Amino acid sequence: MAGIQEVYDLVVKGKAKKVGAAVTEALEAGCDPTEILNKGMIAAMDEVGAKFKNGEIFVPEMLVAAKAMKNGVELLKPHLASGVAGAAGKVIIGTVAGDLHDIGKNLVAMMLESSGFEVIDLGVDVPKEKFVEAYEANPDTKLICCSALLTTTMNAMKETVELLNASSFRGNIKVMVGGAPISQAFADEIGADAYTEDAASCAQKAKELAA
Ligand code: B12
Incomplete structure (x- = not known):
């Protein structure tokens, strides 16, 4: 789905400020929050890890990607979390x-x-x-x-x-x-x-x- 691809690209590029809007757009377009997390963000971090391993990027780029993912996760949180805290x-x-x-x-x-x-x-x-x-x-x-x-x-x-x-x-x-x-x-x-x-x-x- 286009929305998820956008999230993926922004996380890989470490565009922390833009990723929030892309997550919101993907949610509004009806994308499943778990898919946005798995296919949009976790998969993007795998690519970031692979690029680091190949020497294409370095620690600062990993850091900005991590920041971008954190921003995205913040927005996804209310859509993923549901239970009553503490009961278990x-x-x-x-x-x-x-x-x-x-x-x-x-x-x-x-x-x-x-x-x-x-x-x-x-x-x-x-x-x-x-x-x-x-x-x-x-x-x-x-x-x-x-x-x-x-x-x-x-x-x-x-x-x-x-x-x-x-x-x-x-x-x-x-x-x-x-x-x-x-x-x-x-x-x-x-x-x-x-x-x-x-x-x-x-x-x-x-x-x-x-x-
Ligand atoms: C982002 C990142 C960083 C960021 C971290 C920012 C942050 N706040 O977390 C920064 C830039 C700080 C960083 C630093 C380093 N990193 Co780094 N990093 C990554 C990267 C790209 C993504 C990690 C990530 O967040 N993945 C996404 C999350 C969701 O996945 P996850 O953590 O695996 O968690 C999932 C499961 O594992 C599981 N899980 C996790 N914890 C737990 C706990 C329990 C109890 C359970 C049941 C499950 C579970 O559930 C999670 C969700 O589903 C990975 C590559 C990769 N693909 O993993 C490299 C990677 C882990 N880093 C690596 C390296 C080498 C480093 C550095 C040594 C680089 C350096 N030269 O300085 C330093 C070490 C710093 C340190 N002392 O820790 C290597 C490790 C290689 C190795 N075999 O040990 C990797 C694999 C990159 C690579 N391919 O070479 N890194």
């Missing part, structure tokens, strides 16, 4: 130490909220001890979610999950992991309870785990 329980989420990527983590947080969870977002570059402290401050938490986007920060994820696994409260929580380099095999290896590929399936799985 508390979730702690963060991107692990050394990792500054937060777009995927924010989408996961948004989908969890729209599935009725209250989300405590620790942000990016979160030291492993912070996850433990956040649980201690919120002992009614049901789920802890860790995100990592770099192969080099997979080890920080491993250390975080190991620390949680060694904690006295491990029996009270479930641990979920995700992010582009993470796989089911890796999740099993580090002793997480669950892995899913994207934000929508994370929210679904979270509901099962917290039930």
Whole structure:
């Protein structure tokens, strides 16, 4: 659909100011919000990642694309989110130490909220001890979610999950992991309870785990 293509192009080019209007137009034209997200924005970030890998663009261009996507997601949010926040329980989420990527983590947080969870977002570059402290401050938490986007920060994820696994409260929580380099095999290896590929399936799985 033309509207979605426009969103895609603007995210790839990092046109943060224009992307909002394009999302609104696509919505008004009747495009499905989930398609705008998946085919317009997430697919665009894949192209941005590929261009970075090929040396066609550099970090500043990745940053402006990320900003453009964030602006677009803000506008999509009311159309994607629906549930009553808090009813399903508390979730702690963060991107692990050394990792500054937060777009995927924010989408996961948004989908969890729209599935009725209250989300405590620790942000990016979160030291492993912070996850433990956040649980201690919120002992009614049901789920802890860790995100990592770099192969080099997979080890920080491993250390975080190991620390949680060694904690006295491990029996009270479930641990979920995700992010582009993470796989089911890796999740099993580090002793997480669950892995899913994207934000929508994370929210679904979270509901099962917290039930
Ligand atoms: C935008 C971006 C950046 C931005 C991030 C801005 C921000 N606020 O997030 C900036 C410019 C800061 C950046 C920096 C770097 N980046 Co970068 N970045 C990207 C890019 C283009 C997009 C990431 C993204 O947002 N994708 C879209 C979101 C929606 O997808 P996602 O994060 O994967 O999330 C989905 C799933 O993974 C899942 N998910 C995510 N978290 C969780 C958690 C749980 C619990 C679950 C269940 C699921 C889940 O659900 C999400 C939604 O469906 C990727 C390329 C790519 N295709 O991923 C490279 C990429 C990740 N970056 C890369 C690199 C190398 C870097 C730098 C090292 C570059 C440098 N030389 O400085 C730095 C590292 C900085 C740091 N310390 O973290 C590489 C990583 C390579 C590797 N194998 O490790 C990639 C793959 C690019 C590439 N092809 O080379 N980057």
